Amino acid sequence: MKRYTLSRKERIKSKKLFDTIYSQNNLIVSKDQKVKAVFIIENQTENIPVKVTEAVSKKTGNAVWRNRVKRLLRESYRVNKFLLVDKCLERNISLAVVFSPYFLNQKRNPILQLSDVLPGMLDVINKIRSSI
């Protein structure tokens, strides 16, 4: 299996799963306060160990900016996803995570780069690993 892929099956797509994730409310914020994550842990083992998606509030910016944030979050997860996947396969559990920007909006950060998001994402992933 390749390391740096992110196919459609690893995305969260149903409204029920969103509801259960947000009702549990396990919130983790990164050290630089740019990325936050909400997740749940399930004991059932499925074919897909980790399911991910990203959510951006409508008030933070216009459609172009929001799309860019989502793509950068997805890219930074794609590069580092093996950290979570290996751990979950080891422990035989499954995970569902929603990533969101925390202290970011279009007025303060009109132009975003990958380097703005990547350290926050790494920090969040490490926190999730340690909390499993």
Next chain:
RNA sequence: GGUGCAAGUCGGGCAGUUGCGUUGCCAAAUGCUUUGGUAGCGAGGAAAGUCCGAACUCCAUAGAACAGGAUGCCGGGUAACACCCGGGAGUUGUUUUGAGCAAUCUAACAAUUACGGAUAGUGCCACAGAAAAUAUACCGCCCGCCUUUGGUGGGUAAGGGUGAAAUGGCAGGGUAAGAGCCUACCGCUUUGGAAGUAAUUUCAGAGGUCUGAAAGGAUUAUUCUCUUUAAUGAGGAUAACAAGGUAAACCCCAUCCGGAGAAAGGUCAAAUAGGAAAGUCUUUCCGGUAAAACGGAACAGAGUUGUUCGCUUUGAAUGGCUUUCGGGUAGACUGAUUAAGAUUUGGUGUAAACCAUAUUCUAGAUAAAUAACUGCCGUCCCUUUUUAGGGAUUACAGAAUUCGGCUUACAGACUUGCAUUCCAA
């Protein structure tokens, strides 16, 4: 060459690595599908706002009207239009041409216009002003009378004053003073001719009378009918200078409009609950009967009793189970991208546009793909005298059923036209 304005076109390019969506082909596992390989394609001029018009789908519907809404000079284009093109008229501005002492008028050019009707009716017009629309007279001007620095009765609407707006303008005649009272010119209304598809333009003619509170009447002009040899006479019709503004006030007139919207609509359809139909089960055994009824024994439940035996009683109803059917939720698929399509060439037309011909480069996602990085070129910014170095990859902005428009946002580049006179020849 530069600058400004207007109109139009474009909205970074090439190569590589990784990744995502989709379509075709191949291979493997499999046969619902999944995985891998390979090839093609993968945001815009506004995709935005959701302001109009349609396609498409479902519902309703004999036809028409009312209500409500939209549009509103004329002609053309279009599937349709609050759109586009051409023409007309109005308004504003500029300079020039012409007229004039001047105000101003005329012509050309440019910009602009939600540009039907104010004589169908109703409403409103603050303050000021005599008076704001049925009319009317403050200061004036003129005449008569009187108790003469004035008062009073009448005439007048030229002048002053108010206001955004004051009952055609201006000049001359006329008058007691005045007035379309009369005349010329301009304007306005109307009749006829010509040009034009039409809006409209142009030419010629007529029109400002008297009386009356008004309706109307008289008179004059044009015309029709009857009568008379004819003149004429009788009757009828039309006209005889306005009625200030406001319809983005109500309204009237003409034309158009059934409603809801892809969360429309269609197909498949789990679990649970409920509906309908069919089948099956009715504790077991023996006797008995055509089949039942019925009798006996065992079994189970209930009652009686301190407990057991025993006794009594119950064991077919709003029942259980199975299957099928239809509605249909979650969910999945579809609608969904070849279309009033784009481009080339030719023709018609002033143009918008239409016709013919040829080619076909093709986003199709659905918790929603179109991304990240590297190199070169291009562009921009900063530092520097230059070489060079560093930074940015840009503005506005992200398809969601699809088209035609409108509106709004926009870094920079290019083309065309006009203006300007700054620089050079």
Next chain:
RNA sequence: CGGGGUGUAGCGCAGCCCGGUUAGCGCGCUUCGUUCGGGACGAAGAGGUCGGGAGUUCGAAUCUCCCCACCCCGA
């Protein structure tokens, strides 16, 4: 994707339909009085691009058109 509403003083609201005279009301704010002082009370006062831009009109917060921001509803 479709539909509806709001914007007026520091805050909460009238006025808009049906255009006009000084754009008002309550709380708050400033000054003065009252009190030993404060509160309460009384008197006076300041504070408004009526969300922005065009248009109609003699005249627009109000009528019409175009933008901006915010809020609500529909499975």
